[in-house]
Amino acid sequence: MNRRTFLQALMLTATGGLTSLPAWADDDEDDNKTSTNVRFSLANTGITNKHVVIVGGGMAGATAAKYLRLWGGAGVSVTLVEPNPIYVSNIMSGLVLAASRTLSSLNYSYTNLINNYGISLKQASVVSFDNTRKIVTLSDNSSLSYDRLIFATGIQLDDAYGLTATDYAGNYPHAWQSGPQTSKLASLIANMGNNDTFVMTIPAKPYRCPPGPYERACLVADYLKRTGKTGTKVIVLDENTAIAGSDLSAPYNAIQAEPHSFHQAFTQIHTNITYHSGVTGISVTKSSANDGSGSISCSAGNFSAKVINIIPPHRAPSVMTNLCNGGRWAPVNVLNYESTVANMTGIHVIGDASQTTQPKAGHIANQEAKVCADAIIRAFQNQGVDPAPVTNSACYSPITNTTASWLTGVYQYDATSKTMRLWANGAFTDKAIESADISSKNFSKMSTWFNTLMGDSFS
Amino acid sequence: MATTPCFADHHELPNNALVDSPNISKGRLLASNCFQCHATQGSGGFEALLNTSQTGMFAELMEQRFKIKRKIMAIHAQGYTKEQLWDLSGYLASINVTVQR
Numbered sequence: 001m002n003r004r005t006f007l008q009a010l011m012l013t014a015t016g017g018l019t020s021l022p023a024w025a026d027d028d029e030d031d032n033k034t035s036t037n038v039r040f041s042l043a044n045t046g047i048t049n050k051h052v053v054i055v056g057g058g059m060a061g062a063t064a065a066k067y068l069r070l071w072g073g074a075g076v077s078v079t080l081v082e083p084n085p086i087y088v089s090n091i092m093s094g095l096v097l098a099a100s101r102t103l104s105s106l107n108y109s110y111t112n113l114i115n116n117y118g119i120s121l122k123q124a125s126v127v128s129f130d131n132t133r134k135i136v137t138l139s140d141n142s143s144l145s146y147d148r149l150i151f152a153t154g155i156q157l158d159d160a161y162g163l164t165a166t167d168y169a170g171n172y173p174h175a176w177q178s179g180p181q182t183s184k185l186a187s188l189i190a191n192m193g194n195n196d197t198f199v200m201t202i203p204a205k206p207y208r209c210p211p212g213p214y215e216r217a218c219l220v221a222d223y224l225k226r227t228g229k230t231g232t233k234v235i236v237l238d239e240n241t242a243i244a245g246s247d248l249s250a251p252y253n254a255i256q257a258e259p260h261s262f263h264q265a266f267t268q269i270h271t272n273i274t275y276h277s278g279v280t281g282i283s284v285t286k287s288s289a290n291d292g293s294g295s296i297s298c299s300a301g302n303f304s305a306k307v308i309n310i311i312p313p314h315r316a317p318s319v320m321t322n323l324c325n326g327g328r329w330a331p332v333n334v335l336n337y338e339s340t341v342a343n344m345t346g347i348h349v350i351g352d353a354s355q356t357t358q359p360k361a362g363h364i365a366n367q368e369a370k371v372c373a374d375a376i377i378r379a380f381q382n383q384g385v386d387p388a389p390v391t392n393s394a395c396y397s398p399i400t401n402t403t404a405s406w407l408t409g410v411y412q413y414d415a416t417s418k419t420m421r422l423w424a425n426g427a428f429t430d431k432a433i434e435s436a437d438i439s440s441k442n443f444s445k446m447s448t449w450f451n452t453l454m455g456d457s458f459s
Numbered sequence: 460m461a462t463t464p465c466f467a468d469h470h471e472l473p474n475n476a477l478v479d480s481p482n483i484s485k486g487r488l489l490a491s492n493c494f495q496c497h498a499t500q501g502s503g504g505f506e507a508l509l510n511t512s513q514t515g516m517f518a519e520l521m522e523q524r525f526k527i528k529r530k531i532m533a534i535h536a537q538g539y540t541k542e543q544l545w546d547l548s549g550y551l552a553s554i555n556v557t558v559q560r
Contacts, residue, residue, distance in 0.1 A: 036474045038502050039559070043480040070480050070499070071487065363495055370491040378484055386484070390539065392492045394531060408531050410492075410538020424537050436529045445505075452504035453495045 057082030060351030061152030063369035196306035210257035329355035336375030396446035486550030516548035
């Protein structure tokens, strides 16, 4: 009896029913076959006359809008409030800096959500909300009433290290929110010459996309090498400090995600990268030309740079101040992502703006949105929340323009700490799992992952 | 719009498939963890998860747990209890696929 027939026998015993395995069960390798024109019908739930307002049309907001309709049915009206007509993906934007991908290839419109799921798009931003009257006021002076309100706003970047929002919008882009700053940073990198230096900073955790800054360093280093800019250097100044229990030595024991992949990348693949961790006292002096160059002083030394790229500390946007209890992020109950702040019943916060033990990243924001949508639909049906929600995190990180690594983990609800915790093989664990190698196969699978994730959120 | 039942025996939905959303909350949220990589309601991505039985899907997920190579799918199968895998397989099996004519 081989393993498969053993398993089948096991199933027969366990379930008392005869079954056949799906034909694809023999496939060890994943395929990427796309059927055309697959459509989805909304659930028939009997829910009537409910209105959910979602603030922010990124990964979390778009997914919540879609699944509230898909699972909740036509009786759940959803209004998505978003000032921009197009969402520009942060995921894969590193490849734009490396001239391997265009920024426009990262554009996602709301057309499918509107046409296929009946979502209303309101192109505006939220100015204020009143949870007693259950009303949000918008930038065009109109207002919307709600049964439930979801904030999925993403992040706001601080003025930091001597730079301000005006600098970010000019020649000192952080490019930590995709858009014009991404193009600007790409052009600054493209204009680097031989022997020029690129200096970037990484804020103390938590920040958006744990592997993202390390990926950026790799892609910039790869681009500079590929384009024959000799003598160029990438200097990484990381505010993060050693992770307890790391098996890497300093400074690499501070790498916040995929430590072994990035250790290999920094020490073997991209030897033009110099990595410093535990950096404090970062201060930027812009050049008199105000052209993206200047110098950075910090505990690791003084560095002059042709291109300065700081990733500033971030927080939930200011419109959410009353949901943040004086902190940077909005505390929530991870069973339904409802705010735990007094008098905020019926207001939910999902994605990067929420304060949870999960990473701030698009893939898991998509899942947080589903947890929230599921909980709201259950509430509309007078059912309790799922008492044991599961979320998952997965991402591929390009290391060069042809290779990638990956990171993944599954989070289970821990009723003792009331938090989501990584869990594997029957027990809570501390570490997500990273790929065994950096490979071109991973790079190819990355496309399937990215396209499917974006489709699940926006189509 | 006339529809006909679809009994695909391969892991790709037919063109013009219409995938439904059953009014079942058990297993729904668990199953939705699959959709980032296997598309909405399990309709595609790396491979479609539809037109299978609860026992068949459960058996495949249990087999994935024993993969020796470090693979994302194996790690995911190891991230759920057996009961959770059974429940999410039940939700996936309850999703109906028809073909729009």
